[in-house]
Amino acid sequence: MTLTDDVLEEDPAAALTEEAEDQATRQYVTFFLRGECFAFPIDMVQEIIRVPDTVAVPMTPPALIGLANLRGVVLPVVDLRGALGLPVQAPEEASRVIVVNAGQSVGLLVDRVARVTNVSEAQIEPARQVDRAVQVDMLTGVVKSHDDTELIQILDPALVIAQQFPEAEARGDPARVAALAAVQPPPVNEAEDDTVQLVSLMIAQEEYAFPIDSVDEIVRVPEKISVVPRNAPHVLGLITLRDRLLPLVSLRGIFGLAAGSRSDSNRVVVLRLGQSAEEDLRVGVVVDQVREVLRVPASARDPLPGVLRGAERQEIEAVCQLDGGQRLVSVLSGSALFDLPTLRDVAALAQGTREAGSDPGEEETVMNTGETEETQLVVYQLDTQEFGVDIHSVQEIIRVPETLARVPKAPETVEGIINLRGMVLPVVEMRRRFGIAPTERGDRQRILVLNVDGIRTGYIVDSVAEVLRVPASAMEPSPRLSKEADRLVGRVASLQNGARMVLVLDARALMADDAELEALRAEATLP
Numbered sequence: 001m002t003l004t005d006d007v008l009e010e011d012p013a014a015a016l017t018e019e020a021e022d023q024a025t026r027q028y029v030t031f032f033l034r035g036e037c038f039a040f041p042i043d044m045v046q047e048i049i050r051v052p053d054t055v056a057v058p059m060t061p062p063a064l065i066g067l068a069n070l071r072g073v074v075l076p077v078v079d080l081r082g083a084l085g086l087p088v089q090a091p092e093e094a095s096r097v098i099v100v101n102a103g104q105s106v107g108l109l110v111d112r113v114a115r116v117t118n119v120s121e122a123q124i125e126p127a128r129q130v131d132r133a134v135q136v137d138m139l140t141g142v143v144k145s146h147d148d149t150e151l152i153q154i155l156d157p158a159l160v161i162a163q164q165f166p167e168a169e170a171r172g173d174p175a176r177v178a179a180l181a182a183v184q185p186p187p188v189n190e191a192e193d194d195t196v197q198l199v200s201l202m203i204a205q206e207e208y209a210f211p212i213d214s215v216d217e218i219v220r221v222p223e224k225i226s227v228v229p230r231n232a233p234h235v236l237g238l239i240t241l242r243d244r245l246l247p248l249v250s251l252r253g254i255f256g257l258a259a260g261s262r263s264d265s266n267r268v269v270v271l272r273l274g275q276s277a278e279e280d281l282r283v284g285v286v287v288d289q290v291r292e293v294l295r296v297p298a299s300a301r302d303p304l305p306g307v308l309r310g311a312e313r314q315e316i317e318a319v320c321q322l323d324g325g326q327r328l329v330s331v332l333s334g335s336a337l338f339d340l341p342t343l344r345d346v347a348a349l350a351q352g353t354r355e356a357g358s359d360p361g362e363e364e365t366v367m368n369t370g371e372t373e374e375t376q377l378v379v380y381q382l383d384t385q386e387f388g389v390d391i392h393s394v395q396e397i398i399r400v401p402e403t404l405a406r407v408p409k410a411p412e413t414v415e416g417i418i419n420l421r422g423m424v425l426p427v428v429e430m431r432r433r434f435g436i437a438p439t440e441r442g443d444r445q446r447i448l449v450l451n452v453d454g455i456r457t458g459y460i461v462d463s464v465a466e467v468l469r470v471p472a473s474a475m476e477p478s479p480r481l482s483k484e485a486d487r488l489v490g491r492v493a494s495l496q497n498g499a500r501m502v503l504v505l506d507a508r509a510l511m512a513d514d515a516e517l518e519a520l521r522a523e524a525t526l527p
Helices: 157-164 174-181 340-355 483-488 515-523
Strands: 025-033 036-041 045-049 064-070 073-079 096-101 105-110 112-120 139-144 151-155 195-203 206-211 215-220 235-241 244-250 267-272 282-287 289-297 301-303 316-322 327-332 374-382 385-390 394-399 414-420 423-429 446-452 455-461 463-471 475-477 489-495 500-505
Touching (some): 025 096, 025 105, 036 112, 064 105, 073 157, 096 112, 096 157, 151 157, 195 267, 195 327, 235 282, 267 289, 289 316, 289 463, 374 446, 374 500, 385 463, 414 455, 483 489
Parallel strands (some): 036 151, 073 105, 206 327, 385 500, 423 455
Antiparallel strands (some): 025 036, 045 096, 195 206, 195 289, 215 463, 316 327, 374 463, 394 446, 414 423, 446 455, 475 489, 489 500
16 A cells, blocks of 8 residues: 655654554544544555546546546546535545545545544444534544544445445445456448548648548647658658557648648648558648548549549549539548558658667557557547547447437437438437537537447537547556446446547447437338
8 A cells, every 4th residue: 555745744753653562453534524523544545646637537426536647557546525515625635536446446535634643442432422523334443532522533435435336235246347348349230332431621721531441540730740851841750659650641731721730620640652552551640620520422433524533643533522513522542542652661761760769750659558459439529528438339420410309208318310311310409318418509519420230320519539540458448437427338448648638438328318319210201
């Protein structure tokens, strides 16, 4: 067990000078809540830390502040005031989190920590015999001070946590952890053989797309890029992505357009360009914005007119006519678009630099893991929290239409239905589904269309951030929090040394309670 110096703030010598000569003496960590003194048995306390940054989890008990990263371990943090039914308040400078072991590690927020003290069993009185600040079933006893003016109420942290998380009887169950680690992505539905999935993007207000099978992932543009001298103007430089040096190019530069100002909407689309099994060439393409994932039928794809084709290369594979021809999307060919010899030279230079022991992109590492087993997630936002869902469950990502057809007596979480290529698609408001305060419609909102076993449902999210590859070492089973949260949030992706956590939703569990939506699909009339 590790205790920080904060434990001894009030009385630094207390824990060291009082030796327990009496064999019936036990040690307790004492702390304060609303002026009342409480204690935990020291053998249940792992450590005491300052209040960490946390990630909120929907559908959990109100006393749960959220999840924190404690040296690579996902730690639930509970407001002990709220758990005991006391008035809650925002953490202050003196506030601390006591990490206890109650089958799993849990952090309990207290007003301040006092000291470690020795108490003989003779001093402990039954809780029922004295006035108390909390319910008696939370206490194991009460200690009176030498002048009988101060009471120390001894709490059992396991009882406190069990009351907050009644489904926690399986907490720490090795079988559950193994089951979560063995989660396999749901099977991909192949019913629509004549369709192709595209990742659409914007360059200077024009829409383009890459076939999704050539897109390795989508990440934010790093702050720093290592410049490679004597290269084509559109080659921006090198970055390091998952232990791989990645050439970075500007799609605006390839198109001969002026460089735009850097903004939060810019993304790097990582493409696989290898033309053989031996060549594994990847390139990062900086675009103005990644718009959505499209599923386009063959009837909507037309070859580029011959008069527009170049003599040697065919940068545009096809043009897709969507929305009745009102929207045109040009499908780009990565292998034809980029100067592969130049990129090979950049990659060779990068490899040579690495072998020489100097990695020019070392400072720009997004995530350096060296892992080969990865999960690919579509990451989206609700309020300030990031969620992820396995990309195999995502059929497409579309914009929210101006109007959705309302359906009488539909479930409360359903915003309405839309016509998705002749199919009734129920659309669920994800904020409402998770009990998050509503927000006004915005241009960044998207409908995430999930497809599990051929059943499709759309979910309105605040924005879709990126497509992210997460190594197996960064995926952890979610702590047991509540029955509903346990069912939907099976894993947590801990990234950037714990500074970023993504709650990974189980799409199959999310859609398992959609029996009412099935009836809605059958009865609704397409708008």
